[in-house]
Amino acid sequence: MVKELKINFYAIPNYEMLDDTEKKLFDAAKKIREKAYAQYSHFTVGCALLLESGEIITGSNQENAAYPSGLCAERTTIFWTAANFPGEKIKKLFVIGAPETALSSTPIPPCGACRQSILEYEANQKEGIEIYFASLDGEIFKTNSVRDLLPFSFDASFL
Template identity: 35%
Template sequence: MEKQFRFNYEHYASLEAMPEADRQLVREAERATANAHAPYSEFRVGAAARLRSGRILYGSNFESEVYPAGLCAERSLMFYAEANYADDPIEALAIASRPSERECYPCGQCRQVMVDVERRQQSPMRVIMSGGGTASVVESAALLLPFTFSLKS
């Protein structure tokens, strides 16, 4: 039996067209790229999350000489958030990169962890993927990984 998976997302041809709260979060993610440690790829990624309380948290990628011991910006941010603010759910997470020639999308591991965080906090998080002066937005990380891994049925 053939089935289809479709989802809606927002695309902004310019960041100025975005809601102010999203645009601000993208700016914070762009600032977080300055803290990235990417001596090998020279691809600096920053992430910023807005918690329900309004607090903004940051993450940056970190590359290690002992590959694959590095960590993506999104996962470093989410692990920090879950360890320190588990009772304050992530409402939105923005991703940016430098260089920023195109939108920056999360890797498969980050997508799975985003879904894990949504499950744990029992609420979706808005994911804003920015770059090149544009952005795409989904209302839930689960939309980025339709066939997610789960230990429970």
């Protein structure tokens, strides 16, 4: 028997259609992307997240010659946030990625490892995290939870 799985996401046509908070997150992710260390892939990613206090935290991908020792922007940001703001809820997470030398108009989603890490934080805070992913120009995608990007999720409830 074949079953169909649907995910819900919003397609925001461009930067101008974002609200003021979303624009701040986009701008912060775009700016921190410039500090990515992507010596090997030359694919730079910036991440900005919004805490329930209104504070914005940023991070970028950090690669290493000894693969897979590097870390994606999303995990760099979320792990640092958890260490420095324990117990504070993450409301929104914005990711922007593209090759260093080319503009991509395709929204770049979090990788599988980042999705799984975000899921852990959603489960701990018992609340979804809005996830936005974008390129430097063009359309922006938004989900209300990482579960929309990871529909067959594995979490602590299985242990």
